[in-house]
Amino acid sequence: MSTPHIDKLIANHRREALHAFLLFCLALVLGVISIGIGPVYIDPLTVLNVVLQHVTDAAPGPDFSWAFDSIVWTSRAPRIVMAFAVGATLAVCGTAIQSMVRNPLADPFVLGISSGASTGAAFAITVLGTTASSALTLSGFAFVGALFAMMLVLVIGGRSGGNDPLRLIMVGIAIGYALNAATGFLIFASDSPEASRSVMFWMMGSLANTHWEMALASILVAIATIFLLGIAARHLDAMASGDDTALAIGIKPERVRLYVMIIVSLSVGVMVAGSGIIGFVGLVSPHIGRMLIGSRHRILIPASAGIGVVFLVIADIGARTLFPPQELAIGVVTGVTGAPFLIFLLSRMRRRFSATS
Numbered sequence: 338m339s340t341p342h343i344d345k346l347i348a349n350h351r352r353e354a355l356h357a358f359l360l361f362c363l364a365l366v367l368g369v370i371s372i373g374i375g376p377v378y379i380d381p382l383t384v385l386n387v388v389l390q391h392v393t394d395a396a397p398g399p400d401f402s403w404a405f406d407s408i409v410w411t412s413r414a415p416r417i418v419m420a421f422a423v424g425a426t427l428a429v430c431g432t433a434i435q436s437m438v439r440n441p442l443a444d445p446f447v448l449g450i451s452s453g454a455s456t457g458a459a460f461a462i463t464v465l466g467t468t469a470s471s472a473l474t475l476s477g478f479a480f481v482g483a484l485f486a487m488m489l490v491l492v493i494g495g496r497s498g499g500n501d502p503l504r505l506i507m508v509g510i511a512i513g514y515a516l517n518a519a520t521g522f523l524i525f526a527s528d529s530p531e532a533s534r535s536v537m538f539w540m541m542g543s544l545a546n547t548h549w550e551m552a553l554a555s556i557l558v559a560i561a562t563i564f565l566l567g568i569a570a571r572h573l574d575a576m577a578s579g580d581d582t583a584l585a586i587g588i589k590p591e592r593v594r595l596y597v598m599i600i601v602s603l604s605v606g607v608m609v610a611g612s613g614i615i616g617f618v619g620l621v622s623p624h625i626g627r628m629l630i631g632s633r634h635r636i637l638i639p640a641s642a643g644i645g646v647v648f649l650v651i652a653d654i655g656a657r658t659l660f661p662p663q664e665l666a667i668g669v670v671t672g673v674t675g676a677p678f679l680i681f682l683l684s685r686m687r688r689r690f691s692a693t694s
Contacts, residue, residue, distance in 0.1 A: 457482025617675020
């Protein structure tokens with residue numbers, strides 16, 4: 338027998354699911370529009386026709402253009418697919434990390450995980466001579482670097498962030514700077530100018546050199562990340578309330594942290610290997626998701642993924658169009674938009690702690 342409370346709860350859950358679905362639709366629409374934006378503008382209908390032709394292997398129509406086909410399918414579509422993968426992955430990883438450490442300022446970039454992945458990739462390029470085409474090797478070293486950075490943050494900063502909620506963030510920032518310095522040293526010590534330029538790619542972040550093999554591999558990793566973290570949604574709900582709450586309902590916090598740590602490190606490693614360091618996506622997206630959807634991770638995780646995609650696609654449009662014909666590094670665009678958001682969160686937390694002290 339239904340009650341007003343249950344009916345209201347069901348209505349809220351349906352509204353949350355609808356918002357998540359609308360975010361997904363918005364991401365798809367922006368993706369199609371973004372493919373058409375560039376030195377040669379291509380209308381969305383033509384973009385859809387080219388994509389559908391390749392996906393369905395249909396015969397070219399009477400208005401078919403090889404030039405448009407090359408621009409859409411070979412040049413622009415892979416980078417937008419990569420933007421979908423990177424945006425979704427960083428967003429859901431940020432959502433999981435914030436719940437795991439119970440700190441709203443946590444994300445792969447701020448905690449130094451992205452810097453660790455970049456250092457791992459830089460080591461593979463400058464010391465082992467790995468080329469950018471060796472995506473599997475770069476992803477492996479980036480994963481090791483990301484895992485190492487996250488373990489350092491958790492061990493030095495305290496597994497639950499200590500009594501000071503900012504402690505974990507400060508440790509993450511310090512480790513990130515240290516790893517960036519290590520990457521800079523690898524660039525300085527390298528005898529190969531080509532290797533140094535490749536490492537600089539990871540330092541700034543870019544989607545310009547994306548190819549279909551890397552884009553498809555990354556989108557598969559993104560889907561797997563959303564699925565695997567979605568499985569742990571109930572555990573993350575409990576972890577967000579504290580270890581005592583998790584233990585009270587039979588959840589072991591240490592196992593959840595290890596599970597999340599491995600998934601986040603592997604996922605971020607793959608994304609950094611393909612796109613370099615792109616900051617603040619994992620910080621901004623979960624907060625917008627909580628404002629629009631709520632804090633229930635079963636819906637928040639896919640919603641954050643959609644917000645991350647929208648954020649990164651818009652940033653990619655800005656990177657390609659702000660200073661034509663040159664392309665701005667996408668990490669610069671996300672940094673310019675994300676840094677003020679971080680300052681806002683810091684000031685908000687400071688007011689909250691001042692009010693409670």
